[in-house]
Amino acid sequence: QSALTQPASVSGSPGQSITISCTGASSDIGYYNYVSWYQQHPGKAPKLMIYDVSKRPSGVSSRFSGSKSGNTASLTISGLQAEDEGDYHCSSYTTSGTLVFGGGTKLTVL
Amino acid sequence: EVQLVESGGGLVQPGGSLRLSCVASGFTFSRYAMSWVRQAPGKGLEWVSGISGSGSSAYYADSMKERFTISRDNSKNTLYLQMDSLRAEDSAVYYCAKDPLRLINTFDIWGQGTLVTVSS
Numbered sequence: 001q002s003a004l005t006q007p008a009s010v011s012g013s014p015g016q017s018i019t020i021s022c023t024g025a026s027s028d029i030g031y032y033n034y035v036s037w038y039q040q041h042p043g044k045a046p047k048l049m050i051y052d053v054s055k056r057p058s059g060v061s062s063r064f065s066g067s068k069s070g071n072t073a074s075l076t077i078s079g080l081q082a083e084d085e086g087d088y089h090c091s092s093y094t095t096s097g098t099l100v101f102g103g104g105t106k107l108t109v110l
Numbered sequence: 111e112v113q114l115v116e117s118g119g120g121l122v123q124p125g126g127s128l129r130l131s132c133v134a135s136g137f138t139f140s141r142y143a144m145s146w147v148r149q150a151p152g153k154g155l156e157w158v159s160g161i162s163g164s165g166s167s168a169y170y171a172d173s174m175k176e177r178f179t180i181s182r183d184n185s186k187n188t189l190y191l192q193m194d195s196l197r198a199e200d201s202a203v204y205y206c207a208k209d210p211l212r213l214i215n216t217f218d219i220w221g222q223g224t225l226v227t228v229s230s
Contacts, residue, residue, distance in 0.1 A: 051216040
């Protein structure tokens, strides 16, 4: 199972919106609505931000939203804040009964 | 407080074995599927293996299927990962994670990770 494809890095200024893409295949993102997004700060464990494509866990800011079109999922962060800086990872369940992650995207808040 | 605490990492020679443990607290451990996820230095996350709440079903990433074994002891609230025939490319921080919804899907609670280094 190949890893999902994410951009290596994205950046934005405070207050702006950014979108991180996550491209898979018809056997993972395109087949199931089981895409999750995680935020990770240096030296820390990942934190769940979005699950089932667009659902937010309790306590996660409404500035974070998720969507999907075909084989590509997206995470949008609106009203960018300095604390949003970090790495973002997407994942998807697959038709093989396994889980695949993306390579991660480093978000820089300028 | 809901918490996962991993242990058992360390330095091991190529071809060697290691058993990781993950102790859960603050939730009914047996009700939830669990997984191991690893992260090599400077790299992305990689799902390793998952197991159902009862322990009756287990799944593995292809590259680890013949070498790693996941198990759990619900009486001890503990998840395990037995790793055999270790290779340099298995060097990573290994996280255990709780799946709140369904087996091998999404992870709402993560441990702090335990570092495994495979080197001679």
